[in-house]
Amino acid sequence: MRIGDLSARTGATTRALRYYEEQGLLTSTRSAGGHRRFTEQDVDRVRYLQRLYLAGLSSQTILALLPWCLSTPTPDNTDAAFARMTEEREKLDAHIAELSRTRDSLDDLIAGNRAFRASKAW
Amino acid sequence: MRIGDLSARTGATTRALRYYEEQGLLTSTRSAGGHRRFTEQDVDRVRYLQRLYLAGLSSQTILALLPWCLSTPTPDNTDAAFARMTEEREKLDAHIAELSRTRDSLDDLIAGNRAFRASKAW
DNA sequence: CTTGAACTTCACGTCGGCGTCAAATTTTAG
């Protein structure tokens, strides 16, 4: 599969796909002329990457988790990945909590507005 | 009050305060020599700005909401501000939901790891 | 009056995830 095909099937731009490879999140073989060749598995992989990006994880974080996610676990990387994932989960949790607080304060503003509108007969 | 005082009382750096003014979120009078003069009200105003920034709102968004928050409401800007706030709230909600899904999938990965570790006697 | 702290404007640096243009090459269709 060529890069344009992978792009069409995942929705990621070709630029994004090259960026993913540059970051070590995606690998490819090359044709005689140097063009990238991707496989069916890469479609799933890119979709997975997109989910992680959408989740607010950075390339570095994804890179740290990906080896474990995609390869056969070994004692070494299992321990490290476990620690890293737990750490990320906690960060994510904190992030969610912060956003929730923000939402609440926004709700306060909205409630104030609503009350104000209700008290007035425009 | 000078910019350093306002900085000390709000925790915002002087750079940030000048940036707020540049963005139209804060106003000041000037001394004969051109130095900014702030009032007690500005302390509250900056703290309010900080809350909104902490809430993840951009300068542009804040700028759109501020007229309503700080001035006498009129029917026009009340409606606009209400719409804007509601919109922001929904974006935030969607973002939170997305992060929650990611956290869940991360939990799945962690659970898988844990089970794997438990099944092995290293 | 002098010192030095506080202040002024100007303007480049930062980070991440790409967008976008450019010139050269490769692949594919006819």
Added chain:
DNA sequence: CTAAAATTTGACGCCGACGTGAAGTTCAAG
């Protein structure tokens, strides 16, 4: 075989909320 489409690498652009000097001016204290 040729023209056109796809792909390659390289490199600058962008956004947002400031950080971080730099060079010059002003203010408050002794």
